[in-house]
Amino acid sequence: MSLSTEQLLAIARTYWRADKSYELRQEKSPEAARLEVRWNQALARVDRWQAFLRELKQELPDFTIGDGTATPDACFRCVVYPVKGRPLPPFDWIVVGCVSILAPIYIVYGVEYGRVGNRKRLNPRLRFEPFPSGMRHPADVIARKIEESFGVSKLPRERAETPVPLFVQWVEPPETTLFHALFTNEPHNVP
């Protein structure tokens, strides 16, 4: 059963505040405490996510698969790099799949980076569907594998970009969207 945008907004408000009143206080906000509980519950079943990553590796043998899961976010993240090696050779784009820990939804996005000499990951540019040709194949595979493994629904870009008047880590209104609150607040920042 897919959730309405209003229901997703209500979920977002459960875990992020509409003000910064707790930022300078010693104690954590009720919203932050609830998010911690959700992360603890999600990480207790991290083996499911790890199994998914192993399967994704088999499906995309020409790519490097990374685990971009970070608890400042609200989702498990898989990162597909279009290069292989250790350390990774320079790359200009990535594709990321996010499975929310707050709602039965997922999203796939891409990031294009600039590069000048040794300086990399400059000027990140976020991409959503429809993806450029290079991103399309890994994005399709990620989406299919997430649906098979977790039974969650893709949140369309238009709904993900719904503004929410919430403070999500460093992202503040009017910039904040459902995407930041239910998935990641630093989409360009991956390992």
Added chain:
Amino acid sequence: MSHRLLHPSASGKRWQWQSRVGALALAVHPHKQRGLGLTRRCLVLRQLVRILALVLLLPMFSGCVRPVSRTRTIVTGRLEPRHFHFVTVVEKTEEGPGGWRAACVHVRILRSNTGESFDCRLGIEVPIENDDGPVSVQLAQRIAAERTNETSRVVFESATPITPLGLLCEKFKNTLRPLIEASIGGARLMTRCHEKAIPVQLGEIVP
């Protein structure tokens, strides 16, 4: 152990960030220098203006007004890598970039003349491995300490004796954030510390 390890400065207002065994603090020492006003030449000129009311003389005042007080800010001391106590939050089990660690440091900002203080909480979180390869705890600690020390100089040297300490903490974190993220791919500076990160406060691990 006393955290006020700071000595009165003879050279004006002084920020000191002391890092000794078991102590870590940042303090401001406002020091007012004697008041300065108009020079003797300017006073004579002013008198002339009063008496003669010659508007043409007014431009001669330019350069007469000097600051009433003069302050400067010096940042001393260093945060050591060992102050960043990283704990694993998300295990890394697969090859390639992944895993997540968090550290939490409470830097105490102290205004020594008033006793006002503020705990500035730095939550620094890093991947266990990124595109450059493994990010060892030692590497994360060293980079976190270096960037924090660099930022402390930039931010605290520009502070004034009346800058609110909470605002100073916010400015500190806003300046530090892009530096941390640029130094370790995937790293983040947090608005709050992670619950699993053991806060290191004034050199002591707080339960």
